[in-house]
Amino acid sequence: MSKYSRVVAIIAVMVVVLGVYFVILGGRGIDFIKLGGPVNIGLGIGVLILPLLGLWIVAATLRAGFRHQHLARRIHDENLELDVEDLPRLPSGRIERGAADSLFADVKDEYEKSPDDWRTNYRLARAYDYAGDRGRAREIMRRAVELERIESA
Known part of the structure; x- marks a missing residue:
């Protein structure tokens, strides 16, 4: 299984x-x-x-959850997932704060160039999540879902 x-x-x-x-x-x-x-x-x-x-x-x-999974599949299919494999981690498995903040800064720059693209919103939401800001991650993910829905309509 x-x-x-x-x-x-x-x-x-x-x-x-x-x-x-x-x-x-x-x-x-x-x-x-x-x-x-x-x-x-x-x-x-x-x-x-x-x-x-x-x-x-x-x-x-x-x-x-289903909507977020749909976006995750699309991001995977488009090879746009955030690469976090090589980032340093704490013993708990979480990404170290400095590395997460650096990742967030890079993704935020990408987002600012294209704020109305669901892909950059999705990636920003994931970066917020890795940085530990769950509230903003949820807010931006809702925006990504809505933008993807509009694009697909």
């Missing part, structure tokens, strides 16, 4: 487990509502909202 297949299998199992949990939680919410009374009905409605919120979070996360 390939690494990719294992990851997909783990995600599938987690989604099934969450689905079972959401069904059980929804059943508890219905049980509260059946008991009657304003407090029980309020609790029941609150408990019913949790599985709906959970489903939305799972769906949004999976959708983003």
Whole structure:
């Protein structure tokens, strides 16, 4: 079984487990509502909202993951992946801060020359990730997804 297949299998199992949990939680919410009374009905409605919120979070996360994987495949096919193989690493496996910052500076220069290309946005998001700025990485990756979607339309 390939690494990719294992990851997909783990995600599938987690989604099934969450689905079972959401069904059980929804059943508890219905049980509260059946008991009657304003407090029980309020609790029941609150408990019913949790599985709906959970489903939305799972769906949004999976959708983003699939979109990011699509971009990763395209970047790989176009041979534009960031080369981080030779960068010095910490014992934890993370890229050393100075090397990550240097990589980021190079990729940022590339991005500034073509800020509306999804490829440079994707590469910048990866560089942010390697530099440890996950928030900006997510923000730029969302932009890369949107730009790629526009290009493909």
